[in-house]
Amino acid sequence: MASESRKPNILSRVLSRFSKRKSKPAVGVHAPIQFEESLTVAAAPSSSSRPPTHSVPNILLPAGSSIPPFHESQPPIPQSRSENAVDFSQRPAAMSTHPDGQYDPPRPTHSFPALRPYENPPEVQGATPSFFPGASGFRIQDFNVNVTDKSIDGWELLLKHTAPNALHDSRVRYDAPKCDEDTRVEVTGEIMDWIQDRASPQRLLCMTGAAGAGKSALQQTIAERCTKLDILSATFFVSSADPTRNTISGIVPTIAYQIGLKHDAIRSSVSAAVVHDPNIFSRSLQSQMDALIVRPFESLRRSNQHAINTFPYAILIDGLDECKGEPSVNTDPTHVDVDDRCRAEDQQAELLAALKLCILDADLPFRIFIASRPEWAIRTALEPGGHLHNMAYHIQLSDQYDASADMRRYLQRRFEAIGLRIGNLKWYNEGDIETLVQAASGQFIYVATVYKYISERRASPTERLKIVFAWTPRGGQATRPFDALDRLYTNILLGARNAYQAVDSHQGRDFLLFLRAYHIPASRGFDLSSNFSTFMVQAGVLSTLLGLETWAQESLFSDLRSLVSFERGRLHLYHKSFSDFLEEESRSKDLFVPESRVVTHLAKCFMQHIIECPLDFNSLPFEWKKLPLPEPQRRSLGEAIEDLPLFLRKTTTLDDEVAGFTQKGGWQKMNDLLPPLYRSSGWLTNTFNHWIDHLGQFATDLTARKPEVAAVISDFVEKWRREQRGWKA
Numbered sequence: 001m002a003s004e005s006r007k008p009n010i011l012s013r014v015l016s017r018f019s020k021r022k023s024k025p026a027v028g029v030h031a032p033i034q035f036e037e038s039l040t041v042a043a044a045p046s047s048s049s050r051p052p053t054h055s056v057p058n059i060l061l062p063a064g065s066s067i068p069p070f071h072e073s074q075p076p077i078p079q080s081r082s083e084n085a086v087d088f089s090q091r092p093a094a095m096s097t098h099p100d101g102q103y104d105p106p107r108p109t110h111s112f113p114a115l116r117p118y119e120n121p122p123e124v125q126g127a128t129p130s131f132f133p134g135a136s137g138f139r140i141q142d143f144n145v146n147v148t149d150k151s152i153d154g155w156e157l158l159l160k161h162t163a164p165n166a167l168h169d170s171r172v173r174y175d176a177p178k179c180d181e182d183t184r185v186e187v188t189g190e191i192m193d194w195i196q197d198r199a200s201p202q203r204l205l206c207m208t209g210a211a212g213a214g215k216s217a218l219q220q221t222i223a224e225r226c227t228k229l230d231i232l233s234a235t236f237f238v239s240s241a242d243p244t245r246n247t248i249s250g251i252v253p254t255i256a257y258q259i260g261l262k263h264d265a266i267r268s269s270v271s272a273a274v275v276h277d278p279n280i281f282s283r284s285l286q287s288q289m290d291a292l293i294v295r296p297f298e299s300l301r302r303s304n305q306h307a308i309n310t311f312p313y314a315i316l317i318d319g320l321d322e323c324k325g326e327p328s329v330n331t332d333p334t335h336v337d338v339d340d341r342c343r344a345e346d347q348q349a350e351l352l353a354a355l356k357l358c359i360l361d362a363d364l365p366f367r368i369f370i371a372s373r374p375e376w377a378i379r380t381a382l383e384p385g386g387h388l389h390n391m392a393y394h395i396q397l398s399d400q401y402d403a404s405a406d407m408r409r410y411l412q413r414r415f416e417a418i419g420l421r422i423g424n425l426k427w428y429n430e431g432d433i434e435t436l437v438q439a440a441s442g443q444f445i446y447v448a449t450v451y452k453y454i455s456e457r458r459a460s461p462t463e464r465l466k467i468v469f470a471w472t473p474r475g476g477q478a479t480r481p482f483d484a485l486d487r488l489y490t491n492i493l494l495g496a497r498n499a500y501q502a503v504d505s506h507q508g509r510d511f512l513l514f515l516r517a518y519h520i521p522a523s524r525g526f527d528l529s530s531n532f533s534t535f536m537v538q539a540g541v542l543s544t545l546l547g548l549e550t551w552a553q554e555s556l557f558s559d560l561r562s563l564v565s566f567e568r569g570r571l572h573l574y575h576k577s578f579s580d581f582l583e584e585e586s587r588s589k590d591l592f593v594p595e596s597r598v599v600t601h602l603a604k605c606f607m608q609h610i611i612e613c614p615l616d617f618n619s620l621p622f623e624w625k626k627l628p629l630p631e632p633q634r635r636s637l638g639e640a641i642e643d644l645p646l647f648l649r650k651t652t653t654l655d656d657e658v659a660g661f662t663q664k665g666g667w668q669k670m671n672d673l674l675p676p677l678y679r680s681s682g683w684l685t686n687t688f689n690h691w692i693d694h695l696g697q698f699a700t701d702l703t704a705r706k707p708e709v710a711a712v713i714s715d716f717v718e719k720w721r722r723e724q725r726g727w728k729a
Helices: 010-017 154-159 185-196 215-228 248-260 264-276 285-303 338-360 376-382 404-422 430-440 444-454 461-470 483-501 511-523 539-545 552-556 576-583 585-591 595-611 631-649 655-663 666-680 682-702 707-728
Strands: 204-208 232-237 314-318 367-372 392-396 564-567 570-573
Touching: 154 248, 154 264, 185 204, 185 215, 185 367, 185 392, 204 338, 204 376, 215 232, 215 314, 215 367, 232 248, 248 264, 248 285, 248 338, 264 285, 285 338, 338 367, 338 376, 338 483, 376 392, 404 430, 404 444, 430 444, 430 461, 430 576, 444 461, 444 483, 483 511, 483 576, 483 585, 511 539, 511 552, 511 570, 511 576, 511 595, 539 552, 539 595, 539 631, 570 576, 576 585, 595 631, 595 655, 595 666, 631 666, 631 682, 655 666, 655 707, 666 682, 666 707, 682 707
Parallel strands: 204 367, 204 392, 232 314, 314 367
Antiparallel strands: 564 570
């Protein structure tokens, strides 16, 4: 008995088993112990006369009771542990028995020290293991131990879902672009005035602008100024090239983290919210924002621990349009997944909706500044009828501010610094700066790219500046001064193309071909003939000629709003450098569409438009404007007749199509339509001789390849020459 009494009693062994975690109050002999998982341990009776065990709430353990030997797999308890300490770090598994009836102790899920076996296993009576052989006068029934898992650290779990690289002062954003002190003065002043005007009812500022307009530099500048004023609450700089900050999922946790740093009470509330719901990060953005930002802040306000009117209140989000739908696992920057893009747009829209519902609609002091290209999510939210139209202060950077003067100062200062470095302050002249500013078309990214190229440490700035001015891909230079711009344009174009062509109703349509069809007349015009002015046509008419819906350009250019816009029915490009990119195969590479291909396609469209004209040619009106056609179709029909000879003259690959047009009576339809068109079209009246000469020359060129078709065309040419004077009557 003396040797048995030296062994630790079973209660001490159970308590010691859980002593790693927080200590519980000392457990007395009669204290009930509650564990989360119920364990029932029945003491073996010392004689057959003892009644069977049944559940009672307490453990009754008289002093001096004999302690049974433990199963050989049970570890010894380290000496340093307190017998009365309960270890909450491990949750006990349910007790079980071996098939032979012996007690099978729980296998811990975490590692424990190696254990020395006892000599004898516990006695077993029937199927019930006995821990107290020979003991008498006590019972153990309903041995329940409840363990509450306190191992979750809410703040640590929050940190795992943040994006440290997205902070305005993160190390990866070292030397991030920002505005010089004397540049962008007007727009930075407007933004800071809005942020500091806390009485203004519009607590959301959305700044949209073309790609490369300097939005991120402005955001960085504003973030640093707000920091100096101690009003910056949180920032998030999205970057499509950084997989740690190119999805929407990290925005709310990262903002909550930064706000939590401003006050311990908010930090505690955020941590408690995560402990309460560790899956909060997989819930909707609205639920996340409510649990991690709104409720913690409201809790602080109710506690009166902080003067709310002095709490940092500016929240800045840059590059909303760069948020992707899913974490990027593809290292190819030109890879664009259409489904991901659609999900990204939906999630961008979800974030804007959550900001409105949780912060703007609530009585919270935060003022939010978002910068983005004018892509679908933010564009539709800000448009008339959009849910943010009346709530947001909107700055359209590309339209409202001319950055030319700022770019001059930017280049002047940096070129002077280069002169000091190389010991030659006259390595450039003022005309060089003006040329670069004009080429930039108001977009800071152009001058920034040029400066980065020229300022290469191991190169001559004078020679590199000459390359920028004289560079042409046809010159065979190995250098690529606009490589950064080209990557930007490539990524935007690929995303827009894939998104457009993924729509089922757009199957078979060539996005890049259509883009060039709109681009060429908007930039320089088609190179058709020195006798004719540039081919100019409104976007709606061109859409009809291309076989598209009247306003097809809206969907065609939906994802190019950071590069182009429509003004008075014509395409407008923000960047001259983007037009250069489209024109040069060495820059646009696989995205290049030659002008000859566009001319050929339009000539085919013109012939098809004339053939499919739904008119009764036996009863045409005398005046063109009285043709029984909708106005857009009447205008496009006249455009097709006027332009067909000019476009046919520029192509030699449509012989079969011209033959088909002839067989279907296309020239005869033109014969019927020319008189009323001639009477109403000042252009055709004034240029008829050149127009008919082009068609006659085309027939001559076609003679060697399609003599019969050429003969038909020649007959009509001669007929029209004879009859033209009588058409005015």
